[in-house]
Amino acid sequence: MRANKRTQPMIMLVDGHCHLCNGITKFVIKRDKAAKFQFASLQSQIGQQLLAEGGLPLHDLDTFVFICSGRYYTKSGAALRVFRQLNGLWPLLYSFIIVPAPIRNAVYDFIASNRYRWFGRSDSCLLPNASLRERFLDE
Template sequence: MRRRAHSYRDDPSVPLFPDDRPVIVFDGECIFCSGWVRFMLRHDRQARYRYLTAQSPLGQALYRHYGLDDENYESNILIEKGVARFKSDGSIRTLAGLGLPWSLINVCRILPAGLRDPIYDLVARNRYRIAGRRQTCMVPTAEERDRFIA
């Protein structure tokens, strides 16, 4: 769902949150998704991104705000400069934000989302089958805690 930049600021159901840096909202119970965040934490040496679990009250409010299922998180959300990106577009932009060599992924943007997103959807629908599910959300280490929005 396309909305104007920072539209969540005008939605009373979305709590205020720091959005001065890009925010990645992810399924904290999904081992595959948590692995993605661990990868990002390891390679995001500039600490460019903040992270938020979809299961948190803020995460659920953002999923509802963008018209996504707030119980079955089949797309991560990248919020950058107030604009939300979903599915393959969000993932490509997230990786590209890490700089070289990861920014080479931008070449995939020449493919229309109509070709990229079905692959994303296939993985998203089967993510628990592929990697499993945690009983609780991913817990950041003490060193990582300041990169997460509670």
Template sequence: MQHIKSDQNNSNPIVLFDGVCNLCTTSVQFLLTYNRKENLHFASLQSDFAKKLLARLQVPAADFNTIIFIENEQVYTKSTAAFKLTKHLTYPWKAIYYFRYIPNSITDWIYNLISKNRYNWFGKKEKCMIPRSEWKHRFFE
């Protein structure tokens, strides 16, 4: 796993996720599989890297109820983050990006419903996800 770098390359977007959430870690594995350019990088919200990055970007204490997507120093959360992420996937998954035209009041309501119930519906791990060896270079700790 990589350590925080002061010269973090902005062309490599970062996904911060709840590392103990089964739905979240499964989603990260999905992103790793369909991000063929391998430009997405990841860190759990529980990591020191995420805490330092969020502090540097002046984002309030991590909210473990949302995915946080950072691209070009811009911070996105909830459904906006999910839609922005799909731009980095292969087709047909990339087409999900066009759902961003649905009003945020609707997409964030759905996002919040799933997020609120994710542990009950999908379960929770005792420890943060440990990436497979071929993916370790894309994770910050």
């Protein structure tokens, strides 16, 4: 998994059982024309390994993790950095990085703590179709 920073993929770690997280994964895939992103669930073996390598808690499923150039970003900082990498006007949302992290993360935490109630939960992770399978690290 160690590679030159230029060749390291951008990795999103999401809660594999969360419908909102699965929707976000599909949203990113649709707008990632260059296929720069790879994905894994927080619960997967590779997800747990990456969390450990980044010094992050292994059982905190209420966070979203974005790994880029060997750096780990969580919560709103991760989301804004993902937007910055997408096609279209989505990178403009990165301008919200000027909002102090405690305020951004309070909104993030509120949504994260209610996501199962609002969007639902599945017993299994998103199963990618054959053309996307190589972008999912758990496969």
